[in-house]
Amino acid sequence: MSYDGTDIADVLIVGAGPAGSHLAWLLARQGLQVTLIDKENFPRAKVCGGGLSRKSMDLLGFDLGPALHRPIDAAILNFHNHNAIIKEMQPIAACTVVRSEFDKLLLDRACAAGARFLAETAFVDASESADAVSVSTSRGVLRCRLLLAADGAASAVRNKLFGKDLVSYVPALEAMMWPAPGTLERFGRRALFDFDGMPRGYGWIFPKRDHFNVGVYSPFGGTSLRRHLDRFTAAYASLQQPRRVEYQGYIIPLANRRQLFQRGRVWLLGDAAGLAEALFGEGIYFALKSATLAAKAIAEDGLRADSDCYGRLLQRELLPELRAAARMAQLIYRFPKFAFSHLVLNQKINHDFAGLISGDIGYRECLRKTALNLPRWLLPSKPPDSVASDSC
Ligand SMILES: Cc1cc2nc3c(=O)[nH]c(=O)nc-3n(C[C@H](O)[C@H](O)[C@H](O)COP(=O)(O)OP(=O)(O)OC[C@H]3O[C@@H](n4cnc5c(N)ncnc54)[C@H](O)[C@@H]3O)c2cc1C
Structure with missing residues (x-):
């Protein structure tokens, strides 16, 4: 041409x-x-966390080979440190890649x-x-x-x-951290989501082959992302005294x-x-x-x-799914204490949240189930297995 x-x-x-x-x-x-x-x-x-959901892998339908850094078969969900839980996921819910x-x-x-x-x-x-x-x-x-x-x-x-105004977006900031030898192996095939990591949002830790991708994001936007990211990384033993750190930020477009x-x-x-x-x-x-x-x-x-x-x-x-995701984001990040104690700590609903990543359940279906069952879930229930957050 x-x-x-x-x-x-x-x-x-x-x-x-x-x-x-x-x-x-x-x-x-x-x-x-x-x-x-x-x-x-x-x-x-x-600039990207490089978290690739299983639904993306399924849609692509081919073997990523060496571009797949780590399969992810467990998620650590954390809020106010003492409330961390591990959610095991079989088959893998996601993997990590470097873009x-x-x-x-x-x-x-x-x-x-x-x-x-x-x-x-x-x-x-x-x-x-x-x-x-x-x-x-x-x-x-x-x-x-x-x-x-x-x-x-x-x-x-x-x-x-x-x-120029068609799309609205929010900023997100990430750091690539090359940790001390052995740290990634101890962290394993887990991804961590911390709902204290960012006001009305979350912080993530995604393990790659030789480094962690760590970042903060809120669908409501926000300022001082570097301060939030520093506070978030300071809370985890795995992220202390890295051999090298690189920061980068960009925007995530959330609505047309x-x-x-x-x-x-x-x-x-x-x-x-x-x-x-x-x-x-x-x-x-x-x-x-x-x-x-x-x-x-x-x-x-x-x-x-x-x-x-x-x-x-x-x-x-596609758009009905994105609208349902936006509604869930409103519910969870505006009322994080309520969401963590009544939704995330509830085994039935956190199973569905994991299913959102893997693709086993859609956002509309998850939102519908949440709304229907919420009154029942508000009754006290036995929390799932807990884990001390500083084990990360
Ligand atoms: C900090 C951060 C972390 C994120 N983490 C994740 C995550 O873990 N998992 C996930 O699913 N999503 C994540 N995202 C979102 C994800 O990165 C994007 O949604 C995704 O890359 C969108 O893909 P795309 O093909 O639409 O655009 P892009 O991947 O942005 O590709 C656009 C391409 O267009 C090219 N281009 C730009 N301008 C021009 C031009 N004028 N002429 C020609 N070419 C041009 C660019 O060079 C680029 O190659 C993250 C985003 C941010 C900011």
Whole structure:
């Protein structure tokens, strides 16, 4: 494909994160001419906890090989230190990855299926005609029938073509910590969620092969994230006197204010569309899922500018789940003491919370069960196995 706009690709995908590369793979397998551009060269670093839920692994449906750092088969849930519990999960509920490796794997898979990748090619602007979109990039003009924007939370495509205020987002801060020898082995295959880690949010500890990813997040946003992160890390023995620490922060887009995902020949996916979930800040699964729905819409309606199939599929299969996640986040983080003592410490409901990550239960179903059973759960019950939080 030339940079002078003479050739027309079926689709031009902007951004080779999980949404873009998965979509490129799906569409190349449909036999479409796919061009994928990214402003970076790959592998590239990406700010992310690298917690990959089992539902994401199932959706991808292939062996991650060495890109899988640690399977996660237990979660430590903590509130006010003395209240920590361990939730065992079989089969594994998640795994950890490092995004530079994971994203490169998905990109290589898309290229192997026939997608053409142009590195260090940034989207600049676009204009639409009756039958095509002309896209200005940092390297020249590309033309396509559909422009599929998967360029992340600060999407340039969205800002240029849909307006700067379409998506609302919150900040999140993380630290990569390389601990003393033996610490990761003692921590094991567990992920830790601490509801004291951040006001109206949580702190996480995700073990990787050679380091911990530790971070704080609240769906209500917040300030002084570095202070909260320092306080959180100071509470855990495993995180003391690390050999090396690297801090990085970015934004998590939690809502699409006008429920606008498509304008003619231009569609938004993943973070660019505002499709991360509010309860845990999980975004990879929803990015992959939006790619699946976009590919399904193209398979059904072709490359038509007037197709509303993608929007309908989002409305049916993805947005109700995100709305339920937002409601659960409101309940849990606004009333953490109540939520921890009546929901998290309750074995039936914490089983469902684990199921949200693994994909064994959806957010709507979990919310419905919580609402129906809440009166019964408010009665005193025997708490599950406890563990001293300083064992971490
Ligand atoms: C601190 C933090 C921790 C997180 N932890 C987790 C977690 O543990 N698990 C989880 O599921 N989610 C997590 N998330 C959310 C997750 O990172 C995102 O939801 C996910 O990366 C979205 O994927 P995407 O493909 O939509 O976009 P991205 O992964 O952001 O990919 C966008 C791509 O577009 C490219 N791009 C950007 N601008 C342009 C341009 N102008 N031209 C061309 N290319 C461009 C970028 O280089 C990038 O490669 C976290 C987020 C943060 C901030």
